[in-house]
Amino acid sequence: MSEEVRVLLSEEEVKIRIEEIGAQISKDYEGKTVHLICILKGGVFFMCDLAKTVSVPVSFDFMSVSSYGNGTDSSGIVKIVKDLDDSIEGKEVLIVEDIIDTGRTLNYLIGILEKRNPKSIRLCTLLDKPERRVVDVKVDYIGFSVPDKFVVGYGLDYEQKYRNLSYIGVVEKI
Numbered sequence: 001m002s003e004e005v006r007v008l009l010s011e012e013e014v015k016i017r018i019e020e021i022g023a024q025i026s027k028d029y030e031g032k033t034v035h036l037i038c039i040l041k042g043g044v045f046f047m048c049d050l051a052k053t054v055s056v057p058v059s060f061d062f063m064s065v066s067s068y069g070n071g072t073d074s075s076g077i078v079k080i081v082k083d084l085d086d087s088i089e090g091k092e093v094l095i096v097e098d099i100i101d102t103g104r105t106l107n108y109l110i111g112i113l114e115k116r117n118p119k120s121i122r123l124c125t126l127l128d129k130p131e132r133r134v135v136d137v138k139v140d141y142i143g144f145s146v147p148d149k150f151v152v153g154y155g156l157d158y159e160q161k162y163r164n165l166s167y168i169g170v171v172e173k174i
């Protein structure tokens with residue numbers, strides 16, 4: 001069986017929505033520096049593009065956690081593969097994710113990061129898949145709600161493939 005990717009959200013739609021979120025973040029953090037934490041690998045394109053649309057001062061750091069491995073099902077076990085370089089104590093932290101699916105990854109991450117005494121901690125995700133939620137997480141900024149389909153592109157992978165697509169698509173087996 002081979003695969004095909006059907007376009008779900010075009011490059012232009014993604015770009016416009018990111019600009020809107022960036023404008024909202026700029027308003028909400030007026031007079032402050034926002035510390036973006038990119039969750040690798042999927043969040044990398046989103047964070048880079050988002051950071052460029054934010055008009056308040058920005059700093060950023062990267063963290064790598066893994067729960068999906070190569071498949072389409074979360075193992076339920078979240079592992080820190082790479083921790084942050086810098087302390088987040090006293091910082092206005094904004095976690096930047098590509099997708100919230102079951103919510104397990106973010107739930108785990110927030111638990112860890114809250115203990116490090118940031119001044120505030122908020123969540124921003126490009127995609128939200130509410131139908132699959134297992135753990136409730138409060139998300140402050142959401143790009144798009146997506147249906148219960150495995151989505152790829154713009155950082156998101158299926159078996160490490162398709163991250164480099166400039167749009168969001170759905171993998172279909174043909």
Ligand SMILES: O=P(O)(O)OC[C@H]1O[C@H](OP(=O)(O)OP(=O)(O)O)[C@H](O)[C@@H]1O
Pocket residue numbers: 039040041042043065066067068069074097098099100101102103104105106156157
């Ligand atoms: O809400 P959840 O069900 O926990 O799923 C969301 C997480 O799963 C994916 O990461 P993955 O483990 O595939 O790592 P990757 O970003 O390196 O592909 C995605 O990037 C989120 O971090």
Ligand code: HPA
Pocket residue numbers: 068099101149150151152156157158
């Ligand atoms: O739909 C998805 N696509 C890619 N990675 C993911 N991680 C959780 N859900 C997804």
Ligand SMILES: [Mg+2]
Pocket residue numbers: 042068069156157
């Ligand atoms: Mg993945």
